[in-house]
Amino acid sequence: MISAEQIRTIVFKEGFAACGFSDPILKPAYIMHFKKWINAGYHADMRWMERNVEKRLDIRKRFPWVKSVLVVADNYFNHFDVPLYNPRISRYTLGSDYHAIVKKKLLNILSALEEMEPGIIGKVYVDTGPVIERAFAAQAGLGWIGKNSSLIVNDIGSYCFLGVLILNIPAKQSNETEKLCGNCTKCIEACPTGAIIEPGLIDSRKCISYLTIEKKGDFTSREAQLLNNWLFGCDVCQECCPWNQKWAKNTNETKYIDRLLLIERSLNEWLEITEEEFKRIFTNSSVKLLRFDRFRRNLQALMSK
Ligand code: B12
Numbered sequence: 375m376i377s378a379e380q381i382r383t384i385v386f387k388e389g390f391a392a393c394g395f396s397d398p399i400l401k402p403a404y405i406m407h408f409k410k411w412i413n414a415g416y417h418a419d420m421r422w423m424e425r426n427v428e429k430r431l432d433i434r435k436r437f438p439w440v441k442s443v444l445v446v447a448d449n450y451f452n453h454f455d456v457p458l459y460n461p462r463i464s465r466y467t468l469g470s471d472y473h474a475i476v477k478k479k480l481l482n483i484l485s486a487l488e489e490m491e492p493g494i495i496g497k498v499y500v501d502t503g504p505v506i507e508r509a510f511a512a513q514a515g516l517g518w519i520g521k522n523s524s525l526i527v528n529d530i531g532s533y534c535f536l537g538v539l540i541l542n543i544p545a546k547q548s549n550e551t552e553k554l555c556g557n558c559t560k561c562i563e564a565c566p567t568g569a570i571i572e573p574g575l576i577d578s579r580k581c582i583s584y585l586t587i588e589k590k591g592d593f594t595s596r597e598a599q600l601l602n603n604w605l606f607g608c609d610v611c612q613e614c615c616p617w618n619q620k621w622a623k624n625t626n627e628t629k630y631i632d633r634l635l636l637i638e639r640s641l642n643e644w645l646e647i648t649e650e651e652f653k654r655i656f657t658n659s660s661v662k663l664l665r666f667d668r669f670r671r672n673l674q675a676l677m678s679k
Pocket residue numbers: 403404405407408411420464465466500501502503504505506507508509519520522523524525526532533534535536537573574575576578581583584588606607608609611
């Protein structure tokens with residue numbers, strides 16, 4: 375039987391910053407938290423979050439063979455000075471599509487495990503699957519969930535992507551780590567739109583990340599006022615976090631920063647971009663789902679401020 379230590383060695387060889395094992399069963403507090411979020415309508419128009427809720431809350435319903443969940447974190451941080459007047463672009467959108475990058479590395483891990491132990495079954499998810507990744511990451515001891523609802527990985531911070539490998543082999547659940555937010559409320563105070571309703575509970579309808587990337591159709595005049603100069607995504611509740619200021623270090627994965635020069639563009643330069651150029655810049659980027667019409671909508675909102 376492969377040991378957890380052997381798996382960890384393979385994981386770190388793939389370049390991940392942290393990993394851990396979780397039991398497939400989520401603790402009741404995480405289940406309650408999710409139900410509270412969805413029942414309040416905080417998922418906005420992300421209707422896919424309403425589907426398969428029972429399967430999302432209990433992955434054994436979809437994968438009856440599951441015995442453990444390997445959770446990984448991939449650091450995407452890169453230090454840069456924020457140009458003062460340009461439209462802001464969140465760090466996670468400055469590189470190539472993380473879904474593909476993290477997925478490929480997890481599939482490499484699965485292949486290595488299959489070679490070592492025939493009969494292993496695994497299923498990889500990065501972001502888009504019916505899995506509450508942050509809850510598994512916390513259970514797997516990677517870090518703690520901050521009041522901004524991000525998973526803050528010990529010694530790394532929260533600028534990291536998560537991915538899971540659902541496995542049919544048992545592994546002892548790592549210990550959950552101590553929550554280090556303490557009395558700090560910086561993220562709640564810094565959020566420009568008041569989207570952090572209470573610690574860990576985000577109202578997507580007010581969240582700039584949702585509005586700029588996920589929301590379909592036009593903005594209401596109220597929504598257009600909320601962008602606070604963000605063109606794609608929003609990092610305010612991470613930038614203000616003392617743990618990111620202390621721990622964040624540059625990623626070794628150059629693909630996560632291969633569009634870094636985009637932060638240099640002024641609003642006027644963005645406005646000149648044609649649909650063809652837009653496609654060229656953002657093909658295989660993490661914002662590939664953002665269509666040109668939504669990009670133009672975001673720009674219009676920034677112009678109207
Ligand atoms: C829907 C979604 C969004 C929505 C809603 C975000 C939200 N906070 O719910 C929107 C579009 C707004 C969004 C924004 C962002 N997202 Co997003 N998103 C997701 C997605 C697909 C599902 C999240 C979800 O289930 N939300 C519902 C809520 C209730 O669940 P949750 O926040 O994950 O919280 C669970 C636990 O953390 C826990 N919990 C949290 N707080 C507390 C407090 C208490 C007291 C308790 C008991 C439990 C608890 O309970 C919850 C349920 O189990 C995940 C991928 C995935 N499949 O998990 C990525 C994911 C969470 N997003 C990610 C990222 C990077 C972002 C952004 C930083 C992008 C950006 N820069 O613009 C922002 C951050 C905004 C924010 N403050 O959360 C990463 C997070 C990485 C990390 N280190 O945490 C993920 C994991 C994608 C990935 N694979 O890397 N996102």
